[in-house]
Amino acid sequence: MSERRGVLDRAIDLGPAAQSIVAGVYAWAVTVAPVGYGRHAGRQNWPATLFATLAFGALLRGAIVEMIAPNEEPAVHRARLARSRTLTLFSFSAMSLVTWILDDGALSPVHLGAARGVAGMLGWGLFAYACSAPVVEPVASPARVEAGGRARGRVRKGDAAFVLGGVLLAASLQLIGWGVLSPERAILVRVVTLGAAVLLLGGVGAFVSTRHGADAARSTRARVKGKGAEGRPLPLGWVVALILLIAAGILYALTN
Amino acid sequence: MFRRTALPLALLAIAFAAFAAGAVCIADGNDLGGMYFVAVALVALRAQYRVTLSVSP
Numbered sequence: 609m610s611e612r613r614g615v616l617d618r619a620i621d622l623g624p625a626a627q628s629i630v631a632g633v634y635a636w637a638v639t640v641a642p643v644g645y646g647r648h649a650g651r652q653n654w655p656a657t658l659f660a661t662l663a664f665g666a667l668l669r670g671a672i673v674e675m676i677a678p679n680e681e682p683a684v685h686r687a688r689l690a691r692s693r694t695l696t697l698f699s700f701s702a703m704s705l706v707t708w709i710l711d712d713g714a715l716s717p718v719h720l721g722a723a724r725g726v727a728g729m730l731g732w733g734l735f736a737y738a739c740s741a742p743v744v745e746p747v748a749s750p751a752r753v754e755a756g757g758r759a760r761g762r763v764r765k766g767d768a769a770f771v772l773g774g775v776l777l778a779a780s781l782q783l784i785g786w787g788v789l790s791p792e793r794a795i796l797v798r799v800v801t802l803g804a805a806v807l808l809l810g811g812v813g814a815f816v817s818t819r820h821g822a823d824a825a826r827s828t829r830a831r832v833k834g835k836g837a838e839g840r841p842l843p844l845g846w847v848v849a850l851i852l853l854i855a856a857g858i859l860y861a862l863t864n
Numbered sequence: 865m866f867r868r869t870a871l872p873l874a875l876l877a878i879a880f881a882a883f884a885a886g887a888v889c890i891a892d893g894n895d896l897g898g899m900y901f902v903a904v905a906l907v908a909l910r911a912q913y914r915v916t917l918s919v920s921p
Contacts, residue, residue: 774876780884781880781884781887784884784887784888784891785887785888785890787891788891793890793893796890797887797890797891800886800887800890800898800902801883801887804886804887804905807883807909808876808880808883808909810909811876811879812876814913814916814917815873815876815916818916818917818919819869841918842871842918842919843915843918845914846910846911846914846915847875847911850878850907853903854904857900857904
């Protein structure tokens with residue numbers, strides 16, 4: 609087997625390091641190349657063309673540095689790559705900025721459509737994210753074998769019926785409010801019904817999980833007390849509050 | 865049976881009915897009624913949670 613590795617092999621080996629380069633090429637193709645190479649007002653803007661080419665060259669230089677095989681200490685190589693990536697970020701951004709300044713008319717809505725504008729924002733956002741996020745380098749360590757997950761409990765008879773009932777109730781809430789004409793109020797109704805559905809499903813989940821004594825769902829205070837279910841008094845505070853609230857509502861409705 | 869199943873389910877039913885009434889009120893433009901019923905539903909859910917935990921075996 610030949611020791612010499614092709615350009616394609618090295619490009620594939622770039623892996624995560626190529627993320628910023630690919631995002632940069634995309635941003636360049638959408639927002640810089642049309643400005644630098646396009647003919648606006650019937651003439652070619654050669655300084656803009658030059659700086660657009662330099663911007664692409666900055667990306668190309670960064671890719672070449674990533675592809676060069678290391679022949680130095682790993683720590684030195686990592687430091688050199690970090691410096692190169694910083695240089696790529698600033699040189700590419702600066703050249704693109706100069707390109708736009710030299711031909712600012714190309715960025716006007718006449719030449720730059722909405723779709724390309726959105727695509728450009730997406731491209732530069734991806735480039736910024738790929739540059740700011742740390743590159744995940746492959747770690748040459750043996751795979752770690754872990755035991756599979758263990759079930760904390762078993763689904764018992766009747767649980768499925770409770771969960772199904774809760775899902776049906778939550779879904780039935782979504783039938784309310786589809787005839788509202790005002791968009792703001794329609795959105796408010798949807799937010800309320802969706803939140804209510806999530807809360808209802810949470811209540812059903814807590815009921816089902818504690819029905820058979822799943823200890824994880826109990827509060828720390830209840831576990832510390834350690835009393836049995838029959839010996840514990842019912843926490844009637846919230847129930848009393850509920851009764852008072854309903855009574856207050858009825859009283860208000862009767863008096864108004 | 866009552867403490868473990870019927871009471872939490874009754875509170876859940878109250879919460880569901882209150883949520884539905886609140887959503888209908890909000891859809892009809894009755895913000896005060898909507899807020900009241902949503903508050904009733906939230907209190908009912910909290911009561912159901914506390915009761916459910918207390919009766920857990």
